[in-house]
Amino acid sequence: MLKLARKILLFLGLNLILLVVILGFMNRQVEKHDFNNWTTESNLLHIPADKNFDLLILGTSHARSMARARNHLRMEQILDRDIINLSQGLGGGGLLNQFAFLKYFYKQGNTADTIIYFIDPFVFYNPYFDSKDELYVYEPARFGFFSVLLNLGFDPGVIYTYLYSKFTERWLGHHPFSWKSESSQIENINAVSVFKRYNVVYPNDLDEEVFRDKSALFERITAYIDKKLEHKLVFIVPPSLIEWPGHDNMISLLKEIKIQYGIPYYDFSNSMKELKYYKDHDHLNTKGVEYFTRKYLKPLFEEPAKTPPHNHQ
Amino acid sequence: MLFNSIEFLIFFPVVVSIYFLLPGKYRWILLLLASYYFYMAWKAEYVVLIMASTLVDYFSGLRMSKLPDKKSRRKYLLLSLIVNLGMLFTFKYYNFFSQEFREMLNAFNVLSDIPQFQLLLPVGISFYTFQTLSYTIDVYNDKIKPEKHAGIFAVYVAFFPQLVAGPIERAGRLLPQFHKVNRLDANRITDGLRLMLWGFFKKVAVADNLAIYVDQVYGNPADQNGIAAVIATVFFAFQIFCDFSGYSDIAIGTAKIMGYELMDNFRAPYYSRSIPEFWRRWHISLSTWFRDYLYIPLGGNRVLKWRWYYNLFITFLISGLWHGANWTFVVWGALHGFYMIVNVSTVQWREWFLSTSHVAKVIFSSKVLNIAFTFILVCFAWIFFRANNITDAGIVISKIANISLNLEEIFVISPREFYPILIVLFIMLLIHYFERNKRNITFVLSGWSRPVRWLVYAMMLWSIFLFGNFTQQEFIYFTF
Numbered sequence: 001m002l003k004l005a006r007k008i009l010l011f012l013g014l015n016l017i018l019l020v021v022i023l024g025f026m027n028r029q030v031e032k033h034d035f036n037n038w039t040t041e042s043n044l045l046h047i048p049a050d051k052n053f054d055l056l057i058l059g060t061s062h063a064r065s066m067a068r069a070r071n072h073l074r075m076e077q078i079l080d081r082d083i084i085n086l087s088q089g090l091g092g093g094g095l096l097n098q099f100a101f102l103k104y105f106y107k108q109g110n111t112a113d114t115i116i117y118f119i120d121p122f123v124f125y126n127p128y129f130d131s132k133d134e135l136y137v138y139e140p141a142r143f144g145f146f147s148v149l150l151n152l153g154f155d156p157g158v159i160y161t162y163l164y165s166k167f168t169e170r171w172l173g174h175h176p177f178s179w180k181s182e183s184s185q186i187e188n189i190n191a192v193s194v195f196k197r198y199n200v201v202y203p204n205d206l207d208e209e210v211f212r213d214k215s216a217l218f219e220r221i222t223a224y225i226d227k228k229l230e231h232k233l234v235f236i237v238p239p240s241l242i243e244w245p246g247h248d249n250m251i252s253l254l255k256e257i258k259i260q261y262g263i264p265y266y267d268f269s270n271s272m273k274e275l276k277y278y279k280d281h282d283h284l285n286t287k288g289v290e291y292f293t294r295k296y297l298k299p300l301f302e303e304p305a306k307t308p309p310h311n312h313q
Numbered sequence: 314m315l316f317n318s319i320e321f322l323i324f325f326p327v328v329v330s331i332y333f334l335l336p337g338k339y340r341w342i343l344l345l346l347a348s349y350y351f352y353m354a355w356k357a358e359y360v361v362l363i364m365a366s367t368l369v370d371y372f373s374g375l376r377m378s379k380l381p382d383k384k385s386r387r388k389y390l391l392l393s394l395i396v397n398l399g400m401l402f403t404f405k406y407y408n409f410f411s412q413e414f415r416e417m418l419n420a421f422n423v424l425s426d427i428p429q430f431q432l433l434l435p436v437g438i439s440f441y442t443f444q445t446l447s448y449t450i451d452v453y454n455d456k457i458k459p460e461k462h463a464g465i466f467a468v469y470v471a472f473f474p475q476l477v478a479g480p481i482e483r484a485g486r487l488l489p490q491f492h493k494v495n496r497l498d499a500n501r502i503t504d505g506l507r508l509m510l511w512g513f514f515k516k517v518a519v520a521d522n523l524a525i526y527v528d529q530v531y532g533n534p535a536d537q538n539g540i541a542a543v544i545a546t547v548f549f550a551f552q553i554f555c556d557f558s559g560y561s562d563i564a565i566g567t568a569k570i571m572g573y574e575l576m577d578n579f580r581a582p583y584y585s586r587s588i589p590e591f592w593r594r595w596h597i598s599l600s601t602w603f604r605d606y607l608y609i610p611l612g613g614n615r616v617l618k619w620r621w622y623y624n625l626f627i628t629f630l631i632s633g634l635w636h637g638a639n640w641t642f643v644v645w646g647a648l649h650g651f652y653m654i655v656n657v658s659t660v661q662w663r664e665w666f667l668s669t670s671h672v673a674k675v676i677f678s679s680k681v682l683n684i685a686f687t688f689i690l691v692c693f694a695w696i697f698f699r700a701n702n703i704t705d706a707g708i709v710i711s712k713i714a715n716i717s718l719n720l721e722e723i724f725v726i727s728p729r730e731f732y733p734i735l736i737v738l739f740i741m742l743l744i745h746y747f748e749r750n751k752r753n754i755t756f757v758l759s760g761w762s763r764p765v766r767w768l769v770y771a772m773m774l775w776s777i778f779l780f781g782n783f784t785q786q787e788f789i790y791f792t793f
Contacts, residue, residue: 008506015771149603156319160783169729258598 002177024165030174031140032056038072039055039176040136041100043086044145050109054081058102059118060093060285062238068179071289078293079301084110091200091279094129095214097153099221103148106228114232114301115225119254121246122201124214133157137165138174175290182288186278194242194281206246213254225259234300235265239272239292240282314354317517317783324351325567332571335426337494341464348473352436355477359435367470369396370445374452374459374466386453397442399432402430405439409638431739435476439635443602445470448484450606455486464490472573474564478557480578480598487573495572504755507770508566511744514773515559518737519780521637523552526734529725531699534708539716541725542709549699550692551738554582557596559699562753576611581749583691586683588652599635603628614657617784626650636698641706645697652690707761733780740776 035045041064057063066075067085076083086101087093105112117142123129135158139145149159165171204210225233235254237247247269254265277288284292314320328347335343353360373389380386410651411427440765449468451457460466469488475481508563530545537545561578578598585591592600611624626647633646700706724731747757758766 001497001498001502004503011767011770015774157783164778 023163023166026171027140029172033175035176036072037083037085038070039178040138040174041088041090042146042174043088044104044139044142045093047084047086047101047105047108049111051111052082053084053110053112054114055083056102056105056112057083057085057118058089058098058115059087059238060120060123061087061089061091062120062240063087063118064089064093065279066293067291069183069286071286074286074290075293075297077271079291079298081301084112091129091132092135092211093120093123094126095123095217095221096130096134096154099217099224100145100148100152100154102221102225103152104142104145107144107148112117112233115269116234116236116297116300118238119235119250120238121244121250124218124253125202125204125206125246126175127207127210131155131158133161134165136162137168137170139167140280155301170309184279185285185287186275186280188275189241191215197242198245202245202307211246211249218253219257220256222261222263226263233263237261237265237269238283239266239268239270239277239288241273241275243276243279244269252308252310266300271296315353316560316567317513318669319546320354328641331572333497339489340494341468344468344473345464345471345678348468348471348476351473352471352476354669355436356418356433359433362404362435362438363441363471363476364467366397366400366445367467369393370449370470371460371463371466373449375461377449378453378459383453390449393446397446401438401442403430404435406634406638408432440479440481441470441476443599447481447602447606447678451484451530457488460484460488461578461632462492472568474567474573478560478564479596480561480564481602482575482598486576488571493572498572502570504759505566505570506568507668507758508562508753510770512559512562512564512566514777515555515562515741517650517781517783518773519741519777520552520556520559522730522737522780523548523555523708525730527552527699527780528728531701531705534700534712536774537725538719538722539714540718540720540722541714542712544717544723545725546692546696546699546709548734550583550688550695551741553695553698554579555741575753579754583688584749585685585687586680587687588656588690590651591687592649592653599632603632605734607631622654625653625657629653640703641697641700642703644703644706645694648694648697652694659701737776737780740772744773
C-alpha cells in the first residue's frame with residue numbers, strides 16, 4: 001500500500017510541477033508587458049508589493065470607469081494623490097470579489113491611507129456576481145491569490161476557470177489596452193435600455209434572502225478593514241442617471257454600519273443628473289469623472305468643514 | 314449525488330477510509346448509510362421507494378424459501394412484481410399511457426377525464442427495481458438461496474456505486490461478496506483508480522463536450538443542415554457510449570477499491586460486426602437481464618420461427634420502453650428488434666451467398682466493412698433515441714437524406730468549441746482501440762510499461778483539466 005501511495009504522490013507531484021512550470025511560462029508571456037491601472041481590467045497585473053497608496057478604490061464598474069481611458073491619471077492629478085483602483089467592471093464587482101482583491105493587496109505588504117468603497121444597491125441583490133466562472137480570467141496565476149480564493153470559499157468553478165484560463169489563447173492575447181469610449185455621451189434616457197439593465201443586474205429581482213447574505217458579507221468586509229486601524233474608510237454611493245431598486249435598504253444598512261463602526265457614507269446617487277456627464281445611464285464619462293472628482297471627492301481630502309455638498313452623512 | 318461533483322470527490326475517500334478502518338462485520342452499516350446518503354443528496358424523500366422495494370423483496374424472498382413448490386410461491390413473486398413494477402409504472406409510465414389513452418379516446422370523440430400526476434421521476438428507479446426483481450425471480454426459480462441478513466440485503470438493493478445507473482447486478486454474484494471481509498489491496502486499488510480515471514475522462518472530457526454539438530443540432534434540427542445532422546448523430550453515438558460506459562467504469566472502479574467486483578457493462582460495442590454482437594457488448598447487464606427474465610421465459614429461440622421472431626421483437630420493444638416513456642424509445646427498440654430479426658432470418662441466405670459469390674466473400678468477410686455497416690445501423694437507431702420526438706427524428710433523417718458536402722456547414726458551434734471536441738475524441742478512440750479486445754482499460758494498461766502507462770494517465774488527467782466540461786452534466790442514463 002505504501003508503494004502505491006508513493007507512486008500516486010510521485011505521479012501527482014510530477015504533474016503538479018508540470019502545471020506550475022506551464023503556468024509560470026504562461027504568466028511570463030503576459031507579464032512581460034507593462035500594465036497600468038488604466039490599461040488592463042486585471043488587478044493582479046498592477047498590484048505592487050510593499051507600497052503605500054494615498055487612496056484605494058473599491059467597487060463595481062461605476063468605480064472601474066474612473067480608471068479606464070487614463071481617467072485614473074486625471075483623478076490622481078486632481079486629487080494630488082497616489083491611487084490604486086481595485087474595483088471590477090464587466091459584471092465582476094461583487095462583494096466577495098472585492099474582498100479577495102483587498103486581502104491580496106494587504107498580503108503583498110501594501111497599505112493605503114484612505115479606502116473609498118463605491119457601493120451600489122444591486123451588489124446586495126445579485127447572487128451571481130461572485131460565482132461567475134469567468135471572474136478571474138484576466139488575472140495571472142499567483143499562489144497567494146489562489147490561496148485567498150480558497151480561503152474565502154469561492155465556487156470551485158471560479159477557481160478552476162481562474163487556473164484553466166491561463167492555458168487559453170485569450171490569456172496569451174492579453175496585452176495593455178486603453179478604453180476609448182469613456183468620452184462618449186448618452187443622448188437620452190431610454191426606458192427599454194434601463195429595463196434591460198435592471199434585468200441584468202437584478203436577475204433575482206429584490207430577493208431579501210440574497211440581501212441578508214450579502215449584508216452579512218458586507219459587515220464582514222467592514223469589520224476586516226476596521227481592524228486595520230491605520231485606514232480611513234468611506235462608503236460612497238456613486239452618481240447615476242437612473243434610480244437603483246433596493247437603494248433605501250442599502251442606505252439603512254450603511255446607517256447601521258455608521259452607528260456600529262463610525263464609518264461615514266455619502267450618497268451621491270442623485271447629485272449629477274446632466275446627460276453630458278454620462279456615457280450611458282449609469283457610468284460616468286471622462287467629463288463626469290473629472291467633475292465628480294473635483295466637486296465631490298476632493299472635499300473629502302480637505303478640511304472637515306469642506307465636506308461634499310450633497311446628501312452627505 | 315453525481316460522480317462528477319466535488320461532493321463525490323469528498324464523499325468517496327471519506328467512505329473508503331472509514332470502510333477499511335471498521336471491523337468487517339460492521340461494514341454493511343456504513344455501506345447502507347453511505348448509499349442512502351448518496352441517494353438522498355438528490356431527493357431525500359424518494360429513498361422511501363428504495364426502502365419499500367427492499368422490504369417487500371426481502372420478505373418475499375424469505376417466505377418463498379419456506380414454501381416447497383413454485384405454485385405456492387407464486388403469490389409472493391406476484392407481490393414483488395406488483396410492488397416493483399407498480400412503482401415503476403406509476404412514476405415513469407403512468408402519465409405517458411394516460412395521455413396516449415386520452416388522445417385515443419378523443420380521436421373517437423369520447424370525452425375522458427383521466428388525471429395526470431406531477432411526479433418527478435426517481436433517479437435510477439429502472440435500475441434498482443430490475444435488480445431487486447432479479448433477486449425475487451431467482452429465489453422463486455430456486456437459483457439462489459434468499460438473503461437472511463436484512464441489512465446486507467438492503468445494501469444489495471442500494472449499493473451506491475451502481476444504485477442509480479447500474480450495472481444491474483445479480484444477487485447470486487453480488488450478495489455473497491457483502492459477506493466477505495475485504496482487505497486493503499494495492500493492486501485492486503490501482504485497478505479501481507485506473508477505471509475511475511478512464512471513466513471520468515470519458516464523461517467529463519469527451520461526452521460532455523460532444524453534448525455541446527449534439528444539443529445544438531438536436532435542439533433545433535429544422536435549422537440545421539445535412540452534414541451537421543450526420544456529425545451530430547455520430548457524435549451522439551460516442552457521447553452516449555462515453556457517458557454511460559464512463560459511468561459504469563467509475564461505478565466498477567469505486568466498487569473495486571472497496572473489494573467488490575461488479576459485472577462488465579460494455580466491451581467496445583462499436584467494434585461489433587453485427588447487431589447481435591453489438592447487444593453482447595452494449596449495456597451487458599441490461600441485455601442479459603432481458604435475455605434471462607423476458608426472452609428465455611417467452612420461449613427464446615426454442616419455439617416456432619414466427620414465435621422466435623415475435624420473442625425477439627417484443628424483448629427489444631420492451632427494452633426500448635424501459636429507457637423512457639416516449640415513442641422515440643419505442644421506435645428505437647422496435648428498430649433493433651427488426652435488425653435482429655433480419656439478422657437471424659438471413660443467416661442461411663448470407664451463408665449461401667458467401668459460398669457462391671466471390672463479391673460476397675469480399676464484402677461479408679471484410680471485418681472493417683461489417684463493423685462500419687453495423688455502426689451505421691446503430692447510428693440510424695440513435696437518431697430516434699436522441700431526438701426530442703418522432704417529428705424531430707424525421708427532420709434529422711430528411712436532412713441527412715438531402716446532405717450537401719459543404720464543409721463550412723459543420724461549424725454549428727464555434728471552432729473554439731469544435732476543435733477540442735476532435736482532440737478529446739481522438740485521444741479516447743486511440744486508447745479505446747487498444748481496449749477493443751480486452752475486458753476493460755486495466756487489462757490494457759497492465760500490459761504496458763510504466764512510462765507509457767503514466768503518459769496515458771497524464772494525457773487523461775490533462776484532458777480533463779484542459780477540455781473538461783465542469784458544469785456537472787447529469788449522466789444520460791440517470792433519467793432512465
